[in-house]
Amino acid sequence: MSSLTIRNIRKVFGAVEVLKDIALRIDAGEFLILVGPSGCGKSTLLNILAGLDTATSGEILIGDKVVNNLSPKDRDIAMVFQSYALYPNMTVRQNISFGLEMRRVPKQEQGEIVDRVAKILQMAHLLDRKPAQLSGGQRQRVAMGRAIARDPQLFLFDEPLSNLDAKLRVEMRTEIKLLHDRLKATIVYVTHDQIEAMTLGSKIAVMQGGEIRQFGSPQEIYDRPADLFVAGFIGSPSMNFIKAQAVEDAGGVGLQLQTADGPFVLPLREAGEALRPRMGKTLILGVRPEQISDSGTVLRTARYAYARKFRIELVEPTGPDTLLFVRINGETVCCRVRPEQACAAGESMELAFDLSKAVFFDPDSGKRIG
Numbered sequence: 001m002s003s004l005t006i007r008n009i010r011k012v013f014g015a016v017e018v019l020k021d022i023a024l025r026i027d028a029g030e031f032l033i034l035v036g037p038s039g040c041g042k043s044t045l046l047n048i049l050a051g052l053d054t055a056t057s058g059e060i061l062i063g064d065k066v067v068n069n070l071s072p073k074d075r076d077i078a079m080v081f082q083s084y085a086l087y088p089n090m091t092v093r094q095n096i097s098f099g100l101e102m103r104r105v106p107k108q109e110q111g112e113i114v115d116r117v118a119k120i121l122q123m124a125h126l127l128d129r130k131p132a133q134l135s136g137g138q139r140q141r142v143a144m145g146r147a148i149a150r151d152p153q154l155f156l157f158d159e160p161l162s163n164l165d166a167k168l169r170v171e172m173r174t175e176i177k178l179l180h181d182r183l184k185a186t187i188v189y190v191t192h193d194q195i196e197a198m199t200l201g202s203k204i205a206v207m208q209g210g211e212i213r214q215f216g217s218p219q220e221i222y223d224r225p226a227d228l229f230v231a232g233f234i235g236s237p238s239m240n241f242i243k244a245q246a247v248e249d250a251g252g253v254g255l256q257l258q259t260a261d262g263p264f265v266l267p268l269r270e271a272g273e274a275l276r277p278r279m280g281k282t283l284i285l286g287v288r289p290e291q292i293s294d295s296g297t298v299l300r301t302a303r304y305a306y307a308r309k310f311r312i313e314l315v316e317p318t319g320p321d322t323l324l325f326v327r328i329n330g331e332t333v334c335c336r337v338r339p340e341q342a343c344a345a346g347e348s349m350e351l352a353f354d355l356s357k358a359v360f361f362d363p364d365s366g367k368r369i370g
Helices: 042-050 092-102 107-120 136-149 166-183 194-200 218-223 228-233 269-278 295-301
Strands: 004-013 016-026 031-035 057-062 077-080 154-158 187-191 203-208 211-216 240-249 252-259 262-267 282-287 292-294 305-311 314-317 322-328 331-337 348-354 359-361
Touching: 004 042, 016 042, 016 057, 016 211, 031 042, 031 194, 042 077, 042 154, 042 187, 077 136, 092 107, 092 136, 107 136, 107 166, 136 166, 166 194, 187 194, 194 203, 194 218, 203 218, 203 228, 211 218, 211 228, 228 240, 228 282, 228 359, 240 262, 240 269, 240 331, 252 269, 252 322, 262 305, 292 295, 295 305, 295 348, 305 322, 322 348
Parallel strands: 031 187, 031 203, 077 154, 154 187, 292 331
Antiparallel strands: 004 016, 004 057, 203 211, 240 252, 240 282, 252 262, 282 359, 292 348, 305 348, 314 322, 322 331
């Protein structure tokens, strides 16, 4: 397996700049997720990596080798498509070995490789079936098997799970994660699903409008999003954004908030020291639903918390958790509590903010403060 380096890649279609100076690097064996909404440029970037499209400027290096001018077959890559791209008239065995035949791998070695791949993906019992006799998940497994058989320097996955139902997507996510752990492969994986991004990647590049808005580990991006777009895109339910004024509070900094039961100041203490220069100005508090929960849970576990009663407007049970919705400063705010602690809509209950994990954003630039 090899490292991947992307140096200042630009792609222009006429007057439209689809990719804007994309630059990142992953080490051999890392799992990179390109995630973002439709039209952000992630599939275009993947096609450039694969050699299916050309960059207007910039360089692609697989290992230490610049591959811009190499054809797809000479880049030592394997691609797994959303549509599976299997040959319907061939058996699973023939689909997996087809690329090996094209490379003139000896028959005996082909058989050994196919058997090894089938064992890795637990599909030896499917080798003599044709694609029409397989489920969607089994077809995707065959597509992955064909890629593994090539033993490439780099795997490219183009939204491979988007055609599967929700239950099968979860199962296949686990398969791909286990596959990466077994092979220690270098993988670039395109998705618009932020759950896939968080669960699969060792590194995530969040894209919007042809740019990388943030590049880092899943936990780093979740805990310290670079801007409002990243904060709102990563996480389900998404982060709450509450616009509020920074005010003086007992010698420290607080946020002036308003609920149906009246105004109050949310004391930030040490969490708000970076906001002191913004005293009197409006900023945006970012807090995830699990960071506003029943006070018993938060006060027991948080390094710094603040609790008060809120009137509940809506209740959404999800099974393991219950989502409660309240109104703060005119915004609908989602809170995540244990089911046994939830009350009914229209009632009031004490909720607590875990302020040790709160983040703050500039309302003009959208950038995180501090």
